[in-house]
Amino acid sequence: GAVVSQHPSWVICKSGTSVKIECRSLDFQATTMFWYRQFPKQSLMLMATSNEGSKATYEQGVEKDKFLINHASLTLSTLTVTSAHPEDSSFYICSARVASEQETQYFGPGTRLLVL
Amino acid sequence: QKEVEQDPGPLSVPEGAIVSLNCTYSNSAFQYFMWYRQYSRKGPELLMYTYSSGNKEDGRFTAQVDKSSKYISLFIRDSQPSDSATYLCAMRAESEKLVFGKGTKLTVNP
Numbered sequence: 001g002a003v004v005s006q007h008p009s010w011v012i013c014k015s016g017t018s019v020k021i022e023c024r025s026l027d028f029q030a031t032t033m034f035w036y037r038q039f040p041k042q043s044l045m046l047m048a049t050s051n052e053g054s055k056a057t058y059e060q061g062v063e064k065d066k067f068l069i070n071h072a073s074l075t076l077s078t079l080t081v082t083s084a085h086p087e088d089s090s091f092y093i094c095s096a097r098v099a100s101e102q103e104t105q106y107f108g109p110g111t112r113l114l115v116l
Numbered sequence: 117q118k119e120v121e122q123d124p125g126p127l128s129v130p131e132g133a134i135v136s137l138n139c140t141y142s143n144s145a146f147q148y149f150m151w152y153r154q155y156s157r158k159g160p161e162l163l164m165y166t167y168s169s170g171n172k173e174d175g176r177f178t179a180q181v182d183k184s185s186k187y188i189s190l191f192i193r194d195s196q197p198s199d200s201a202t203y204l205c206a207m208r209a210e211s212e213k214l215v216f217g218k219g220t221k222l223t224v225n226p
Binding site for chain 2: 034106107109110
């Protein structure tokens with residue numbers, strides 16, 4: 001099956017610093033990647049949809065200047081949390097959609113962010 | 117009313133039991149229905165995908181969709197301790213984003 005990786009798997013940073021999370025599709029090309037956030041005991045909430053070569057589409061309430069998304073190639077998307085604050089601490093998960101399988105998304109293992 | 121409702125549990129069953137997991141939804145435009153399994157501190161893994169109403173079976177797993185009642189189910193037969201995880205339902209309308217339930221935490225006791 002399609003494999004999606006994320007790096008790092010966890011990160012601890014100081015308040016005010018920026019953190020970059022990478023999402024890669026390892027064995028397929030992903031024209032569309034998605035970024036989700038999941039707080040404890042809560043569901044996955046879509047933050048933004050990223051199409052290769054174009055600007056990401058952000059969900060309502062998600063600050064695009066704070067959560068920078070770059071989808072430079074068909075196998076890589078990055079999420080940068082700028083000027084992170086403790087309330088940004090969460091589990092960030094990316095997913096990728098195979099161009100030939102529009103109905104399914106394959107998820108990465110997630111990145112746990114803790115902002116001190 | 118939330119778009120997707122899912123009882124968070126927790127649900128605890130003995131090994132070998134039949135497990136029934138359910139979600140209800142309010143948006144009649146939803147056409148694509150999925151079940152994901154998520155182990156602790158891991159990303160969700162797609163288990164079942166169903167389009168529109170009907171049943172779909174894959175090994176020990178059966179997914180049912182009843183669009184008239186806006187109700188979907190996942191049945192796990194002969195449950196195993198390795199099935200212990202959080203099960204998320206997800207659904208979407210045509211060309212729309214996936215909407216997830218909160219997930220039901222399942223523990224299968226040996």
